[in-house]
Amino acid sequence: MKVAIAGAGAVGRSIARELVRNNHEVMLLERKLDHVEPAAVPQAQWVHADACELSLLEAAGLENYDVVIAATGDDKVNLVLSLLATTEFGVPRVVARVNDPRNEWLFDESWGVDVAVSTPRMLAALVEEAVTVGDLVRLMTLRKGANLVEITLPDTTALAGKPVRKLQLPRDAALVTILRGERVIVPQPDDPLEGGDELLFVASQDVEDELRAAVGL
Structure with missing residues (x-):
């Protein structure tokens, strides 16, 4: 898989190293020349370019990539790149980093974002997941309004001993x-x-109340 990452800071480099380790082809786009350090991730292709400049993205061949990750520290840049990647280059999958949680509502398909990753939201969700029993916890927003959600069944759940097929899911x-x-x-x-099971669902936000009801919450 070919992955283009905009932003070669600590986050972008860490993502690049992980993807390279998994045998993916990676290109790092970085606007600041002093942040372009090929030795930091030698297996990646490094490009000195502003991720908001259409001509530079064309020169980098962005249309040839399967995934674009907008990982800069500027939400405006991440949104613009996401929109360009989707509308101008037809990139199949766009993942964008949300730096300021107040901007999270912008990161949706109208801006070309398939998956928005907000570190504060993820950390909060992980804390909730670790301590919450008997309620729905939204772990991650996926594309087109679908969410990855978790429900931990109480020890006293009425579902204990019943087969999965008995779940009447929406x-x-x-x-x-x-x-x-x-x-x-x-x-x-x-x-x-069993009581204590952690159930992971992919569900539309519109049916989360129905999902709670289906597991007896």
């Missing part, structure tokens, strides 16, 4: 994983549920 919700202790379970229709 139309736009899917159970993707059950976390049980150290086990990661790909749910099958006849798998029994």
Whole structure:
């Protein structure tokens, strides 16, 4: 997979190293010349370019990339790049970093963003996930209004012992994983549920109340 990352700061470089380690082809775009340090991630292609300049993105061949990651420290730049990547270059997948949580509402498909990653939101969600039992916790917003959400079943849940197929889920919700202790379970229709199970769903925001009802919350 070919991935272009805008912003070669600590975040961009860390993402690049991880992707290179997983055998992906990576290009790092950096506006500040003193931040262009090929030795920091030698396996990546480094390009000195402003990610908001259409001509420079054309020269970099952005249309040839499968994913664009807007990882700069400036939300305005990340939004502009996301829009250009989608509308001008037809990049299939755009992931954007949200620096200021107050701007999170802007990072949606109208700006070309498939997945918005907000560090404060993610940290808060992880804290909630660790301590919340018997309620829905939104872990991440995915594309087109779908969310990755988690529900931890109470020890006294009425679902204990019942098979997964007994869950009457709303139309736009899917159970993707059950976390049980150290086990990661790909749910099958006849798998029994237990109190304390952490259920991970992909669900439309519109059906979250129905999802709560389906698991007895």
